[in-house]
Amino acid sequence: MTEDHGLARTAKLSTRPQDDGLLATTPDFVARRFSRRAFLGGSVATAATLASASLLSPAMALDNSQSVNLSLPAPTGPYRIGTTSLYLVDLSRQDPFVPTHPVRELMIQLWYPTRNGDEQHPASYMPDGAARHFAAVTLPQWVNQTVPAEPFLALQTHGRDSAPILRVDGGLPVVLFSPGYGLDRSSTTGLAEDLASSGFVVATIDHTHDSGEVEFPDGRVEVNTIGLPSPSQLFELIQVRVADARFVLDQLEHLNAPGPFQNTLDLSRIGMFGHSAGGATTAETMLEDGRVKVGVNLDGTLAGTVVRTGLDRPFLLFGSDQHDSAQGATDPAWQQFWAHLGSWHQDIVLPTAGHLTMTDICLFGGPGEPFDAAGHVPPRAYAGTFGSINPLRAIAIERAYLFAMFDRFLRDGDGSPLDGPSPAFPEIRFEQP
DSSP states (O other): OOOOSSSSOEEEEEOOOOOTTTTOOOHHHHHOOOSOOOOOSSOHHHHHHHHHHTTSSOOBOOSOGGGOOOOOOOOOSSSEEEEEEEEEEETTOOOSSOTTOSSEEEEEEEEEEESOOTTSOEEESSOHHHHHHIIIIITHHHHOBOOOSHHHHHOEEEEEETOOOOOOTTOEEEEEEEOOTTOOGGGGHHHHHHHHHTTOEEEEEEOTTTSSEEEOTTSOEEEOOSOSOOHHHHHHHHHHHHHHHHHHHHHHHHHTSSSTTTTOEEEEEEEEEEETHHHHHHHHHHHHOTTEEEEEEESOOOOSHHHHHOOSSOEEEEEOTTOOOSTTOSSHHHHHHHHTOOSOEEEEEOTTOOGGGGSTHHHHHSTTSTTOOBTTBOHHHHHHHHOSSOHHHHHHHHHHHHHHHHHHHHHOOOOGGGGSOOTTOTTOEEOOO
């Protein structure tokens, strides 16, 4: 293992032995490729329908590219934010999606509270190469129009690049994030920033060759190579992601050793959340690894062993109308999972949300936003993707419930929004008694 004791970029090389059975990826899955890559891990049939619908007509050119200015909503917590990206290499694994890659390479990003940071520059939303690919390939699949790269190259976060982490007695609680299939670690920056501003360390993960675009320190941009997985392949995909998440947890233990983050992480208090396929990754990671104490699934279809076994730790299901666990559930996997949960659990629905309402992408292409997809895709597909809720209001609601969940179960906080309908959030429907 090597590491740069400056805060900017850290290389972590692990030789952790491969967990038996964790990477049961079949050669058939590795070898097969599909023509479409817009699957985001919601309901398999729904996601495939949306992917097809968004490609029904040629992409439309955007006329006002020079006037588009993008921004993220300000965090609500009391702390300023620092951020840094880490390059991780798992020497124990061959890349499961590109067999010619002899090791598994990952990028993660840490978001954390800081007491200063005035001397550091605001961090970019995405590295330049990744931003160009996102604008050219990933986002146009959902808004069905060409999208200029310049607004994403100019977009800044509220995090100060490489600012020193806040030091508190006992360390800070840690939250992992796994993105939706075809998306990347930046896709919920608005949520990660808010948690960091409230005193959490958030580690967002890029699942290389599953994520839409991942830029490495040498300038390489690795893109999605899988295409549209079949339902039977979804769990195999999740297994790879679980191995990634567990490897990241191992590296956080190394990060807590001598260096700029020494003794700043409380690894006895770890939570995880994920959007879409990342929600399934969260649940399965909790089943495989007891280090994760609490989890949240943002609108993702569940797959694998955890659906049948459930969990013995707190879990929140947070869905659009595409996912719920109620009688006559729109997603039967949620209902099956719900029946096997043995600890605290809750299922809430934001009925006016679409699948991407749970991400920053609603701030770019949601109702009234710069690349509003309305009129460019069929109304049903648009509603399923972006919903009808104001994107800023949606982000505020999601922030509130994520904070309540991790504050209650990682810090013994109040978490009262989780207890039932609240006048502060009338949009939320509690799906189970």
